Amino acid sequence: MKRELKVSAIRNGTVIDHITPGKAFEVVRILGLEDFDSVVSLAINVSGGKSEKKDIIKIENRILSKEEVDKISLIAPHATVNIIEKYDVKSKEKVEIPDEIVGILSCTNKNCITHYEPVKTKFILKNKNPLRIRCYYCERVLNEANIKKALEKA
């Protein structure tokens, strides 16, 4: 039986593959793709190679910054980021949660000094699974739910 791609290939841009099922909308939100003016295609609950489900996002004409890739790692730690050039995969990289997460999250503690002084936020990775990070300044520990909230605010 002929297998068909449900979402068409892109010429230039980025494919975010192996996104945790159900997390594609969150990734779209934190990357601000709702307001992006090129084509963005989403595939939800696609069957992966080992019959595991995954989400995929294809973004035409956009290369992600390191900060954006770091943001994705906090929501979909198994995702891969593929750079596409002329329909070919130029590079493929697995996202990795950095040991220090700088300037991409807003601290959920309203009394944290980072809300009152001109300073970049910084979090230290405490645990990958379940994900726990600690604000370098106020020392508040953020769990997955807090991180989601912090990413949306950032």
Add this chain to the structure above:
Amino acid sequence: MIETLKLLKGNHLVSIMKDIISIHDFDRDQIEGVLKSAQIMERFIQGTDILEGKILATLFFEPSTRTHLSFESAMKRLGGKVIGFSESSSTSVAKGETLQDTVRITEQYSDIIVIRHPRDGAARLAAEVTSIPVINAGDGTNQHPTQTLLDLYTIQKELGNIDGLTIGMMGDLKYGRTVHSLSCALSWFDVSLQVLSPPGLELPSYITEDLMEKSIDIVEVEDMEDLSVDVLYVTRIQKERFPDLEEYEKVRGSYRITIKTLDHLGEAIILHPLPRVDEIDPEVDTTPNALYFKQAWNGVPVRMALLASALGWDQ
């Protein structure tokens, strides 16, 4: 002076770390190093000159009596001098100066900074923007590491050891930074915790999770009569934390130590970071259980040890 230095060096009073920001930065050896140094400092409580020529700047953006005065006292007993402010309204902060700029400016006039600030994380930020040592004298609801070290010093001095003890914590455990710092430090020791707080003022989950990760046994008790502890650490329940004044009046009495409630506590020592409002009846002050005034005195040798260590006089 030379004799004093020789004695301190001979007792291995080492430089613990440049900045004292959070108990999270300490391991057990470093905590014990401070306690040992404080013990040595007691011999020099009448005065020494090891920090002669050094200036401490105290930046108190929030009111404080004990912490501020004991740091001043400690610096002066070490032969140093003190400058600073105890309310930010008379400084450039009132004109909108950032904390970072205030710290950078203070660095020009002093050798070490002690800071108290209402925002969580302010001391860490201060330490980042200056090359001179910074000591956290309380940042928002986060940490109060020097209070914790003097709490531990008091426990060790009075009971001989910290390991093997059951420590009770009672009062506002949610917002009390002294409780947060102390819990963190106790996780390095073989202790059990019993906690008692009004509903809504329980120990935050990020702290209990940390303690459980380190296999510290925590028991929540519902009534003071259920406490069975060697040390009872009492904190103030602040009226302003209650949206309803009636609710405050209701819980206030249940967390009050009187001569009568002492019966349940046996020989347990009672500590309090102070100030107290009415959570400990003054009648209790003269009992052998009451150690909170001695605890406040212990702040001086502990802070002498930290100032001397942070300034790295023995390098």
